[in-house]
Each structure stands twice: as C-alpha cells, then as structure tokens.
Amino acid sequence: MVRRVTVIVGVLAIGLAIAGYVFFNGERKPPVRYRTVPVERGTLISLVTATGTINPITTIQVGSQVSGMIESLHADFNSSVKAGQVVARIDPFPYQARRDQAAASLANTKAAFDKAQIEQAQKRRELDRAKALIGQQFVSQNEVDVALTAYEGAVAQVKVTQAAVKQAEAMLQAAELDLKYTVIRSPVDGVVISRQVEVGQRISASFSIPTLFLIAEKVTKMQVDTNVSEADIGGVAEGKDASFTVDAYPGEVFHGRVRQVRNAPINVQNVVTYDVVVECENPGFRLKPGMTANVSIVVAKRDQALKVPTAALRFTPPTQAKSGGNTPPASMGRRRVLWRQGVDQELEAVTVEVGISDGAYAEVVTPDLNEGDAVVIGLDAQRGERKGAELPPGFGGGQRGSRRDRGL
Structure with a gap:
C-alpha cells in the first residue's frame, strides 16, 4: 500500500514538474518589440525618372533639288562643315546644255522683238502717209483703214514678242538655277552624322527631295527626348534641373535643364506619356546621337x-x-x-x-x-524564439541534409 502511494505521488510530482515547465517556458509569449x-x-529631393534618347538639337537633311548622277563627294561621316561649304556635286553637263539652249532661245526672241518694233515703226509711217493723202483725196478711206489695221497688228505683235522675251528670260533663269543646284552646299555649320549616297549613284528628285547627308547643328549642345508618364508630368516644368547617365560612361553624371514639355500625348498600348526635352552641354562631342539616357528630373527640393x-x-x-x-x-x-x-x-x-x-x-x-x-x-525579431536551424537535433524545424551530405 505504501509502495503504491509512493509511486502515485512520484508520478504526480513528475506531471506537475512537466506542466510547470510547459506553463512557464513553452506557453509564455515574449513581449512584442x-x-x-x-x-x-x-x-x-523629389525626382521623376524616365528613359530617353540623346539627339542633336537641330538635324538638317541636306538633299538635292535636281536629278542626276553624283559626280563627287566632298564630305564624309563625322566631317565638320561650314555654312556654304560644298559637300557634293551632281554631273552638270545636262543642265549646262539646257542653260545654253535657254540662252539661245532668249536671243531668238529678242531678235523677234526687235523685228516687231521695226515693223511697227513702218506701219506707223504708212498710216501717217495715208492720213495725209486722204485730205488731198489721193487715197480712199479704205486704204486709210487698211493702214490703220496693219499698224494695230504691228503693235500687238510687239507685245507678243515682248512677252516671249520675258518667258525666255524666265526659262534661262530656271536653267541657271538648276545648274546652280548641281553643287550641293551645307546650309549650316555642323557635323555630318550620316552620308547616304556614293559617287556614281543616280538620284531622282521627281516626287520628293532625296536626302544626301544628315548634318547636326551645334553639336556642343545636345538634347534628351524622354517619355514621362502622365502620373508624373504634373510636377515637370520648363527650367527644372535634370541629370542623366549613359551606359557609355558608367558612374558619370551629366547635368541639364528641361527646355520643353510638349503637350502632344504619346499613346502606346493605352499607356499615355509626354515628351520632355532636356537640354545639356556636350563639350568634346562625347555624347553621341542615339545613346540611351536614364534621366532624373528634380521636381521639388526641401532644405531642413x-x-x-x-x-x-x-x-x-x-x-x-x-x-x-x-x-x-x-x-x-x-x-x-x-x-x-x-x-x-x-x-x-x-x-x-x-x-x-x-x-x-x-x-x-x-x-x-x-x-x-x-x-x-x-x-523586431522575437528574442524568445529560436530559429529552426538553431533547434537541437531531433526537434525538427531545420532542413534535413541530403543523402550525399549524410554519406559524407
């Protein structure tokens, strides 16, 4: 009997000890930290970020207003050109022939004009003689009318030949202008970005002006055309500071200023953006046209x-x-x-x-x-919690090693 009581008391003591441990250690939650x-x-500093492309501020398409074969080229890629400098020539022989033909036609019409004036003077004298003789009744009235009609015809012929002279002069001017257009000149100071023709190539200006060169004006200044989303465009305005980076110069930041916020929306797959133009300096022509720029525009700034x-x-x-x-x-x-x-x-x-x-x-x-x-x-992390990887072996929670690890 005593032995049984002793066993029961021992079991109860062990149970109370386990319950106490669980109550004071297992169930107690650590404080929230x-x-x-x-x-x-x-x-x-509040920024608006966007991606854009570097372009020259002004790009001039140099074309030809006349058709013909390229006789010579005087500029190539990356060539620096001045305004009025010859960059290409078209074979001028056909246009020289047209100019000479127009000059001969003008000379012919001038001679016809001179002849018409002489005939007009002759008809005038005949009319005056007939009027003088009719008073003496040496000629009839019919002869006077015939002389008057001949004189009026001579006057009209002078006007016709005079108009022909003006027409011939205009044709000569057009022929000389076409001959002048065979010499292609640069309209601005700049750098040749692209050359699209070769010597011996024939170009046709029948329906549109063919492009021979692309010239970037003032390459010491460039612009970045960026697309800013409609959610961010409200804070962007002209004159805002901007900075950008390019992949060609890692870690280097270029600075500029917003020059224009264009109002025309750009809708691509129902995503509306607006073109924001950022102007920047480009000493040494380090920034090339077509480079991709990651732009950050300063929308607002607060000190302290x-x-x-x-x-x-x-x-x-x-x-x-x-x-x-x-x-x-x-x-x-x-x-x-x-x-x-x-x-x-x-x-x-x-x-x-x-x-x-x-x-x-x-x-x-x-x-x-x-x-x-x-x-x-x-x-903060609970201090009372133990991560699964920190539990003793056999208590679970951690990942079991692979078969290869156990084998090793």
Missing part, C-alpha cells in the same frame, strides 16, 4: 525638412490591424498616421501631413513630432 528610427532633419522613412508611413501595429482600434485610418489623402514609441515603450498615434518624397524618406509636417522622436518602422 518594435524597430524604431529617429526623426531627422535634412534635404529632400522633417523627414521619416517611408516604411514608417506604412506601418500598422499588429493589435491595431486585428482589432481595428479607435485610431484614425492610416491614409486620409495626404494625411497619414505615424506610430511613435514613448518613454514607457507604449505606442502613440501621430497624425501628420505628408510632403515630398524621394522614395526612401518622406517629408512630414506636424507640430506633434520633433526631431529625434522614435517612430516605428516594423517589428
């Missing part, structure tokens, strides 16, 4: 702004998320709720108005928050 950061003051990490604006305490609580909602337009940890480690809700943001930090405006206050950005 929060990760906090201090509120800071500093400079905030009260700022917090954006994670603090997104944080909600676990108990508040489960129960709903009585605090204001986390988002109310530009107003947000921050959680500040007081001296007693308790959380306090602080309503702030959010200003500009650079993606990592955001400006907050409120009289209830001061520099150095600790705001919560997330939950």
